[in-house]
Amino acid sequence: MYFYRLQGGEIMSSRRIKAILLHAWYHLNHSVETWIDLFWFSLINIFVFGLITIYFVQEGNTQQVAYILQGLILWGVIYTGQYSITVGALWEIWSKSFSSLFISPLTLDEFVIGHMLGGLFKSIAVFLITAGVSLALYNYSIFQLGWILILFYFELLIFAWSAGIFILSLILRFGTNIQSLAWGLVFLVQPISAVFFPVDVLPQQIRWLSYAFPVTYIFEAARSKISTGLINWQYIAYATLLNIVFFFLCYLLMKKMMQRGRETGSFARMEN
Numbered sequence: 001m002y003f004y005r006l007q008g009g010e011i012m013s014s015r016r017i018k019a020i021l022l023h024a025w026y027h028l029n030h031s032v033e034t035w036i037d038l039f040w041f042s043l044i045n046i047f048v049f050g051l052i053t054i055y056f057v058q059e060g061n062t063q064q065v066a067y068i069l070q071g072l073i074l075w076g077v078i079y080t081g082q083y084s085i086t087v088g089a090l091w092e093i094w095s096k097s098f099s100s101l102f103i104s105p106l107t108l109d110e111f112v113i114g115h116m117l118g119g120l121f122k123s124i125a126v127f128l129i130t131a132g133v134s135l136a137l138y139n140y141s142i143f144q145l146g147w148i149l150i151l152f153y154f155e156l157l158i159f160a161w162s163a164g165i166f167i168l169s170l171i172l173r174f175g176t177n178i179q180s181l182a183w184g185l186v187f188l189v190q191p192i193s194a195v196f197f198p199v200d201v202l203p204q205q206i207r208w209l210s211y212a213f214p215v216t217y218i219f220e221a222a223r224s225k226i227s228t229g230l231i232n233w234q235y236i237a238y239a240t241l242l243n244i245v246f247f248f249l250c251y252l253l254m255k256k257m258m259q260r261g262r263e264t265g266s267f268a269r270m271e272n
Contacts, residue, residue: 046069082186085119089168099270146225193216218239
């Protein structure tokens with residue numbers, strides 16, 4: 001099956017996207033490192049942070065328990081989504097097969113979309129596992145958010161895709177010299193976007209930076225839903241608009257870096 005791309009009228013193949021998705025699935029089944037990165041560390045975080053929440057319960061801070069566990073479960077969506085794109089590309093680079101992929105009719109767009117879909121399925125798995133452990137060990141159910149949780153999930157996932165595309169752009173430009181950003185860069189967003197606490201906790205001088213990220217509005221809206229039972233549609237609208245802007249800019253940057261890499265030869269030298 002084929003359908004047209006938005007840019008240049010070129011044809012994008014759903015079969016090639018499926019091939020990338022299948023390749024990601026085979027890799028997941030045979031990569032202990034990926035299982036540890038995605039599932040093992042997620043479970044450890046739930047266990048450790050859950051013990052912290054037990055202390056809060058003993059001190060009478062029950063609402064903070066929900067904030068921490070909710071933030072941790074939802075943060076897994078962001079980490080897993082961006083990890084699938086960036087580390088998916090790095091595995092190809094490490095195996096010296098990334099540039100050879102594009103000798104075929106495969107396009108960078110198809111490659112990224114395949115890993116975006118892979119990130120969707122992986123993030124669902126991580127989300128369900130961490131939510132289940134949280135419910136079993138600490139009697140906290142994130143599903144108390146109701147149907148709006150679906151919207152929160154996809155807002156976070158879109159930001160995760162944007163972050164993954166942005167980091168991939170840096171890898172295309174600077175090569176494996178900055179490969180550690182595939183794991184570490186997104187964590188700079190975690191404290192700024194107030195994952196575990198209200199934005200009011202942040203110093204007043206940097207709150208403007210917090211509100212520049214779409215995920216801040218989602219975490220704030222999720223906390224508001226817990227504390228008041230109301231849905232903050234204004235924050236959701238802000239998050240949606242910022243997600244559109246972020247994704248569009250990151251996509252343009254990726255295309256620019258790919259073009260530059262081909263023109264300068266850095267793309268071919270990246271695997272040396």
